[in-house]
Amino acid sequence: MTAHIEILNVSKRYGALTVLDGLSLSIKANEFMVFLGPSGCGKSTLLRMIAGLESVDEGTISINGQRIDTLPPGKRDIAMVFQSYALYPHMTVADNMAFGLRNINMPADVISARVAEAARMLEITHLLERKPGQLSGGQRQRVAIGRAIVKEPKAFLFDEPLSNLDAALRVRTRVELAQLRNRVRSTMVFVTHDQIEAMTLADRIVVMNNRKIEQIGTPMEIYSQPASRFVATFVGSPTMNFLRVSLSNQNGFARATLPDGTELQTSIPLESIDGSEHSIGIRAEAIKRANGAAATTTGKVDVVERLGDRTLLYTRLREGSIIVAEDIGNSRVAIGDEIALSLDGMRAHLFDSSGRAWHNQEASHG
Amino acid sequence: MSSVSSGMIGRSTGDRIVLALTIGMAIVMMAPIAWVVALSLKDNKELMTDMNSVFHAPYTIQNYINILATSSVFRWILNSVIVSGVLTILTLVLSSLAGYGFARLNFPFRNALFVLVLLGLAVPEQAVLIARHQLFSWLKFHNTYHGLILPGLAAPFGVFLMTQYFRAIPRELDEAALLDNASRFKIFWKVLLPLTLPAQATLGIFTFLSSWNDYFWPLISGTKKEMYTLTIGIASTQTNFAQSEGLGFLMSQAVFAGAPILILYLFFQKYIVTAVSGAAVR
Ligand SMILES: Nc1ncnc2c1ncn2[C@@H]1O[C@H](COP(=O)(O)OP(=O)(O)OP(=O)(O)O)[C@@H](O)[C@H]1O
Ligand SMILES: [Mg+2]
Numbered sequence: 005m006t007a008h009i010e011i012l013n014v015s016k017r018y019g020a021l022t023v024l025d026g027l028s029l030s031i032k033a034n035e036f037m038v039f040l041g042p043s044g045c046g047k048s049t050l051l052r053m054i055a056g057l058e059s060v061d062e063g064t065i066s067i068n069g070q071r072i073d074t075l076p077p078g079k080r081d082i083a084m085v086f087q088s089y090a091l092y093p094h095m096t097v098a099d100n101m102a103f104g105l106r107n108i109n110m111p112a113d114v115i116s117a118r119v120a121e122a123a124r125m126l127e128i129t130h131l132l133e134r135k136p137g138q139l140s141g142g143q144r145q146r147v148a149i150g151r152a153i154v155k156e157p158k159a160f161l162f163d164e165p166l167s168n169l170d171a172a173l174r175v176r177t178r179v180e181l182a183q184l185r186n187r188v189r190s191t192m193v194f195v196t197h198d199q200i201e202a203m204t205l206a207d208r209i210v211v212m213n214n215r216k217i218e219q220i221g222t223p224m225e226i227y228s229q230p231a232s233r234f235v236a237t238f239v240g241s242p243t244m245n246f247l248r249v250s251l252s253n254q255n256g257f258a259r260a261t262l263p264d265g266t267e268l269q270t271s272i273p274l275e276s277i278d279g280s281e282h283s284i285g286i287r288a289e290a291i292k293r294a295n296g297a298a299a300t301t302t303g304k305v306d307v308v309e310r311l312g313d314r315t316l317l318y319t320r321l322r323e324g325s326i327i328v329a330e331d332i333g334n335s336r337v338a339i340g341d342e343i344a345l346s347l348d349g350m351r352a353h354l355f356d357s358s359g360r361a362w363h364n365q366e367a368s369h370g
Numbered sequence: 371m372s373s374v375s376s377g378m379i380g381r382s383t384g385d386r387i388v389l390a391l392t393i394g395m396a397i398v399m400m401a402p403i404a405w406v407v408a409l410s411l412k413d414n415k416e417l418m419t420d421m422n423s424v425f426h427a428p429y430t431i432q433n434y435i436n437i438l439a440t441s442s443v444f445r446w447i448l449n450s451v452i453v454s455g456v457l458t459i460l461t462l463v464l465s466s467l468a469g470y471g472f473a474r475l476n477f478p479f480r481n482a483l484f485v486l487v488l489l490g491l492a493v494p495e496q497a498v499l500i501a502r503h504q505l506f507s508w509l510k511f512h513n514t515y516h517g518l519i520l521p522g523l524a525a526p527f528g529v530f531l532m533t534q535y536f537r538a539i540p541r542e543l544d545e546a547a548l549l550d551n552a553s554r555f556k557i558f559w560k561v562l563l564p565l566t567l568p569a570q571a572t573l574g575i576f577t578f579l580s581s582w583n584d585y586f587w588p589l590i591s592g593t594k595k596e597m598y599t600l601t602i603g604i605a606s607t608q609t610n611f612a613q614s615e616g617l618g619f620l621m622s623q624a625v626f627a628g629a630p631i632l633i634l635y636l637f638f639q640k641y642i643v644t645a646v647s648g649a650a651v652r
Contacts (some may be wrong), residue, residue, distance in 0.1 A: 055545075055549060057549075077548045077549045078551035079551075082549065083549065084545075084549050086545070086546060088540060090542035090545065090546040091546075092547075092561055094565060103547070104549070104550030104552075107550055107552050155550075
């Protein structure tokens with residue numbers, strides 16, 4: 005039994021401060037949904053409202069058609085993994101995992117079977133008799149996940165469960181979570197402000213900012229068709245380049261003129277575009293070094309960032325703005341070099357001053 | 371102790387100075403106690419003629435036998451155990467409940483009420499003594515156990531300590547337990563209370579000690595011999611010239627009344643040390 009979670013027009017206020025404003029969202033059964041957004045945008049608040057740890061000021065939350073926002077947390081058939089893990093310090097690992105099951109008077113043999121099974125799955129069997137204080141951060145994290153698994157809940161909620169782990173362990177745990185996800189078929193809602201976690205784990209991502217949902221979509225939709233300038237900026241590394249442009253008509257499609265006069269042809273129908281003060285957004289991967297003839301613009305390299313498999317060139321264009329271009333791993337470009345760049349207009353996006361976005365028609369490759 | 375006897379090898383000069391000072395302090399602290407114990411083991415007559423006899427035999431336990439021969443002494447011990455024990459348990463229960471309430475529940479005037487409790491710390495017992503005496507005699511509470519116990523139950527320090535302790539426990543534990551289907555009482559009893567054990571021990575010890583040593587209120591409230599606590603009872607057996615003709619007996623009384631505390635200390639040494647050094651709250 006897994007949960008289809010329906011969030012309808014939900015608002016949350018703390019006194020005069022509105023944290024969430026009329027937010028609607030549908031999470032499908034068995035879906036891995038990630039809430040992504042900058043710090044303070046209300047991700048945890050929304051998650052805690054699903055869990056029942058925060059009241060819902062307006063709107064409704066239902067699971068499988070049944071309203072749950074009035075039920076106490078324990079009655080929602082949901083398990084949550086906290087950022088701090090929130091293990092009971094005075095109980096052994098086994099007791100931590102069994103606590104919730106004992107509270108619903110589950111028979112002892114069923115409890116121990118479930119605990120043993122979860123411990124085996126998470127490879128923490130040898131830790132069962134220890135107290136949380138005797139565990140490493142990674143081990144605690146597994147116990148916290150184990151405590152959720154044994155409940156066999158309709159939905160799992162995770163609030164930045166990886167953020168207390170060091171970088172290496174974080175990557176490993178991320179992979180393990182993805183594997184776990186295939187074994188424990190259940191709806192999962194995962195809060196993070198780390199876009200890589202979001203991209204790698206999610207079936208769909210909810211990008212949140214400033215009390216609202218900016219976009220809901222698969223990782224690739226979010227990446228290649230960002231619904232707003234905020235999403236375009238927030239997702240992807242290095243950050244998308246933005247340049248002010250003026251637009252002209254080329255056979256019905258928008259042609260963008262950069263400040264230095266360079267012209268980029270897009271496949272965005274001009275009549276679909278309105279608003280004012282347009283910018284073009286283009287990722288580093290769509291800006292390559294050009295050889296002579298194909299060059300569309302030139303600039304002087306300010307910073308060279310070598311990432312091994314590719315090299316990022318922070319290039320100052322003639323009119324002064326800096327854009328990040330991508331080159332091969334063993335690029336020979338050095339600081340101060342004059343280089344020619346070709347910008348792929350077919351992989352660019354247009355934004356207006358309010359942040360609305362327009363994409364190329366076959367915008368499948370970013 | 372073992373680290374002292376393990377020798378001075380490998381210690382820096384600074385360490386040695388600190389060690390010497392510590393030993394010096396310990397001697398200064400211990401000397402009066404040793405003096406009291408020594409005096410209590412001497413014959414009263416012998417002390418009247420020659421104080422230096424403390425330093426040599428004969429020693430005797432006659433003074434202690436005389437205490438035990440006082441018909442009421444075991445009754446007084448019982449009274450002290452009942453008063454201090456019940457007071458300690460009730461103080462722990464009330465302070466824990468109040469501390470949980472102040473730390474976790476939202477109710478009107480919570481902060482004002484908390485300040486009021488803290489103000490209780492500033493009111494000396496002497497200030498309310500006459501009013502309390504009159505109230506208790508009107509209620510006919512004098513010479514009863516509850517008359518001895520009730521005043522101690524107003525324990526602002528206990529409420530303050532437990533409130534701070536509960537506040538220091540992350541709320542996420544409550545929330546995890548809430549999601550684990552635990553009732554509010556179960557969260558209090560099974561999740562939070564066990565985490566306050568160090569504070570319980572600290573508060574319990576302090577409450578027990580101060581109640582056991584209390585002289586003022588029991589002297590006023592317990593006027594009948596069978597309602598004396600040990601401190602009052604022992605004091606009542608002193609003769610008018612105890613300082614001169616019954617010095618050994620006087621000292622044995624002091625040792626006798628203090629012995630239970632010493633035993634308690636040996637059992638709870640660890641907690642008392644952390645409590646006094648203020649490191650009890652993580
Ligand atoms: N109990 C509270 N009282 C008042 N304001 C609150 C309370 N809890 C949260 N907020 C505010 O609500 C907003 C959203 O908080 P929330 O914890 O949901 O953010 P978040 O997206 O999870 O951020 P982070 O990534 O830092 O965890 C923040 O501006 C925060 O200051
Ligand atoms: Mg958060």
